[in-house]
Amino acid sequence: TDAEVNTRKKTFTEVQTERLEQAERTVLIKCPPKLSEKKLLQYLSCHGNIKSHFFFDNRGIHALIEFSEKNSIASLLDAVGIPSAAMHHVVPFKSRLLSFTLKTPVSQAAEETPIHLSSQSHIPVKELIQKLCLADSISTQMYILLNEFQLTEENIKLRFLACSLVRDFTRAYFPDSIVKPFGSSVNTFGKLGCDVDMFLDFHDVQKHATKMKKGPFEMEYQMKRLPSERLATQKILSVIGDCLDNFGPGCVSVQKILNARCPLVKFSHQPTGFQCDLSVSNSIAIRSSELLYIYGCLDSRVRALVFTVRCWARVHGLTNSVPGTWITNFSLTMMIMFFLQKRSPPIIPTLDQLKELADEKDRHIIGGYDCSFVSDLSKIKPTKNTETVDVLLNEFFEYFGNFDFRRNSINLRKGKEVNKPESSPLYIWNPFEQDLNISKNVNQPQLEKFVAMARESAWILQKEEKTQRTINKEPWGLAALLIPFGKSNSSKMKNRTKGMGSETIRSLLDSLKLNSASSLQKAVGK
Numbered sequence: 036t037d038a039e040v041n042t043r044k045k046t047f048t049e050v051q052t053e054r055l056e057q058a059e060r061t062v063l064i065k066c067p068p069k070l071s072e073k074k075l076l077q078y079l080s081c082h083g084n085i086k087s088h089f090f091f092d093n094r095g096i097h098a099l100i101e102f103s104e105k106n107s108i109a110s111l112l113d114a115v116g117i118p119s120a121a122m123h124h125v126v127p128f129k130s131r132l133l134s135f136t137l138k139t140p141v142s143q144a145a146e147e148t149p150i151h152l153s154s155q156s157h158i159p160v161k162e163l164i165q166k167l168c169l170a171d172s173i174s175t176q177m178y179i180l181l182n183e184f185q186l187t188e189e190n191i192k193l194r195f196l197a198c199s200l201v202r203d204f205t206r207a208y209f210p211d212s213i214v215k216p217f218g219s220s221v222n223t224f225g226k227l228g229c230d231v232d233m234f235l236d237f238h239d240v241q242k243h244a245t246k247m248k249k250g251p252f253e254m255e256y257q258m259k260r261l262p263s264e265r266l267a268t269q270k271i272l273s274v275i276g277d278c279l280d281n282f283g284p285g286c287v288s289v290q291k292i293l294n295a296r297c298p299l300v301k302f303s304h305q306p307t308g309f310q311c312d313l314s315v316s317n318s319i320a321i322r323s324s325e326l327l328y329i330y331g332c333l334d335s336r337v338r339a340l341v342f343t344v345r346c347w348a349r350v351h352g353l354t355n356s357v358p359g360t361w362i363t364n365f366s367l368t369m370m371i372m373f374f375l376q377k378r379s380p381p382i383i384p385t386l387d388q389l390k391e392l393a394d395e396k397d398r399h400i401i402g403g404y405d406c407s408f409v410s411d412l413s414k415i416k417p418t419k420n421t422e423t424v425d426v427l428l429n430e431f432f433e434y435f436g437n438f439d440f441r442r443n444s445i446n447l448r449k450g451k452e453v454n455k456p457e458s459s460p461l462y463i464w465n466p467f468e469q470d471l472n473i474s475k476n477v478n479q480p481q482l483e484k485f486v487a488m489a490r491e492s493a494w495i496l497q498k499e500e501k502t503q504r505t506i507n508k509e510p511w512g513l514a515a516l517l518i519p520f521g522k523s524n525s526s527k528m529k530n531r532t533k534g535m536g537s538e539t540i541r542s543l544l545d546s547l548k549l550n551s552a553s554s555l556q557k558a559v560g561k
Contacts, residue, residue, distance in 0.1 A: 044332075046410045047221075047325040054191065055215060058199035060086070060105050061192070062131040063306055066096045069141040072150050082114075083107025089153045089189045093308045096150065099192060128282040130203055131196075132306050153189040155308060157227040160350060160517060167514040173425035173496070176513035177339045184226040184342050194220045197307045198233050204278050205235055213238050214313070222324045223331030224341050224368060231309045235275065236316040268315040269293045275313065276300040319467050322399060322406045323365075326466060330372055330383050332412055337383060339424045341371050343513065344431060350517050351488050353481070360478040362461070362485060369447060369463050369473065374431050376450035380420045382427075385450035386466050389415070406467045425496075428513075432493035436486055444472075492516050 045053070066075065072090070075098065079085055084103040091097055102108060108131065115133055118125050158166075163183055167176045186194075194216055202214040218232040219225035261267045273291055280289035285305035292299050299314040331338050348354045348367055355361045375382040392409035399406040409415065422430075443452040444462035448469075455462045457472075460482040465471035495515050510518060 044412055046412070047328045048410065050328075051215060051221065054195045055199065055213070057101060057192070058195040060103070060108065061099060061101045061196050061199070062108060062111065062133060063196060063200075064098045064100060065132075065134040065306070066090070066098055067135060067137045068096070069137075070096060070150065071141070072148075075135070079111065082110040087192075089192075090150050091153045091155050091189070091193075093155070093306070096152070097306070099189070099196065101192070126282045128284065130200060130284055132200065132284050153187065155187075155190055155193065155227065157184045160346070163346075164510055164514045164517055167512070167517070168510055170512075173428065173512040174423050177343045177424045177428065180346060180513065181339045181342045184346065185338070186220070186225045186227060190227055191220070193307050194231050194309065197231055197304050197309050197311060200304075200306075201233060201279070201311070201313060204283065205275055207278070208274070209237055211237060217321050217324045219364075222327035223338060224327060224345075226342065226345070231304075231311045233311060233313050234316045234321070235271070235313060238316075265298070269298050271315060272298055272300050272313070276302075318399070318401045319404070319406065322401070322408075322467055325410070326386070326389075326408065327368065327372075329389070329408070329410075329412065329415075330375075333383055333415060334418060336422075336424050336427060337372075337375060340375070340427055340431065341368055343424075343428060344371055347492065347516055348485075351519060353485050353488060358476070360476055360481050362474065362477050362481065366461070366463055366474040366477070369466075370435065370445060371431065373445045373447055373450070373463075374434055375427075376447065377434070378420055378422065378427075378430075380418060381450065382418045382420045382422075384415060386448040387450075401467070404467050404469065425512075429493060429496045432489040432496070436490040436493055438486075440482060440486070488520070491520055 064075075076085060076088065079100055082102070083106070085100060086103045087101045089099055091099070102111075111133075112129065112131070115129075117127060117129075118134075157163075163180065166179055166183070170176045170179055198214045198216050202212065205212040205214060213236045214233050215236060216231055216233050219229045220231050261270070273293060276289055276291040279286040279300065279302055283289075283302075287303050287305055289300065289302040292301060297314055297317060299312050301310070301312050303309075304311050331341075345354070345364055345367060348362070348364075353362055354364055354367060372383060376385050386408060389408035390405070392414050393407045394409075397407050397410050439452075440461060442454065444455045444464060446453045446464045447466050448464065453464075459472050459475050459477070460479045461474040461477040462472050463474045465473045496512070509515070
């Protein structure tokens with residue numbers, strides 16, 4: 036649609052600013068069970084024009100209401116009371132989380148049309164597989180998967196609202212502070228149900244620098260001085276964490292993880308249903324979010340491929356929600372971006388090419404690292420590559436199934452395989468902090484498992500006979516890739532190893548650094 040094309044072309048910062056402002060005009064209401072949508076909206080309208088609204092279920096029906104004007108919220112809150120303290124004593128912290136009950140209960144007869152509820156989670160993979168089997172091509176299957184898993188407009192609004200509600204706390208101490216999402220909530224690659232990573236930012240530092248030039252005095256606030264930025268971050272997060280824990284309506288399971296490399300507060304935000312991670316602004320992580328945002332907006336195939344490969348990796352246990360020696364989603368996404376830079380012609384530009392297009396306002400030097408790249412999408416020439424997504428999926432598996440991981444590393448700045456600077460099994464250059472490997476955590480067995488799964492998947496896609504599969508009522512195409520291979524394929528795998536030429540097997544074993552066909556079997560069956 037045209038509307039979609041328009042939203043796609045906004046810069047990352049424009050979208051962020053717009054969404055944060057929108058969240059400030061929004062309230063979240065826990066509704067009574069037998070609710071007339073019309074009555075609710077009619078009542079709320081007397082406080083001002085309602086720009087948008089939706090309902091969702093989260094242990095009871097909730098309504099997200101976005102007003103056109105911020106002052107409508109003040110008007111509404113003015114009419115809201117404090118819960119009676121008969122059973123519980125309350126912490127009298129007032130927020131934009133409200134609870135409505137009907138003064139006079141509705142009789143059954145008055146029940147209206149059922150309210151449409153927006154789903155905030157994606158369908159289970161089993162159901163997805165059934166949908167995929169009905170599609171007419173692998174490309175269609177990939178776009179179905181993308182549609183089922185990607186964040187909806189409603190879910191994004193809810194994410195920004197969660198940040199805005201946390202901001203109400205941080206403002207009590209730091210009136211200029213902003214809380215904004217980063218990572219998968221905003222980089223166009225988030226799937227329904229993913230955590231909300233949020234930053235606390237004290238962003239008016241630059242603004243004041245310009246104002247200070249006037250007048251005869253250098254003027255500054257007297258502020259508490261600490262030996263390190265880390266200590267300041269820990270102190271601030273510790274207090275905000277305590278606030279959320281003690282006063283935050285619906286903030287439960289608050290954990291302060293202050294000794295991590297990046298100190299953070301984890302909590303569960305019950306009203307929106309999100310698991311949240313709050314840390315203090317890290318500009319490089321924001322640049323990474325924006326870089327992925329640009330890549331995701333440039334070409335629809337990018338997101339279709341990323342969602343497909345991520346889902347595939349999750350099904351086969353190549354990625355995991357708990358930290359460990361697995362490939363992370365971020366590393367996997369960077370591998371896909373690298374692969375797309377390597378196509379002929381390339382589907383997305385390298386980071387160096389994006390840097391060449393940057394102008395003065397795009398200049399970002401962070402901690403000595405040059406993190407500049409163009410932010411205006413219209414300055415980037417569209418690709419001439421016409422490969423379809425099913426071809427790209429197959430080529431992705433082929434490419435990494437045969438990649439020389441022992442010798443080469445993955446560098447997105449240059450879009451080239453370069454010699455590994457050190458011996459980590461998988462080396463992916465951090466696009467901004469050039470001396471870091473973003474996949475340092477990955478060990479050899481996990482990398483071997485990835486390679487084995489990629490080869491197996493390329494094989495399945497190539498031998499794919501859709502007609503035969505459909506007659507046999509077997510899952511075909513992408514659906515066949517989303518079923519754990521150990522389940523149905525172990526016997527097929529043995530036969531396949533027999534049928535391969537000894538050359539193939541030798542090169543397979545050599546590149547996997549495995550010494551027998553049985554350990555290849557294990558790597559695939561793991």
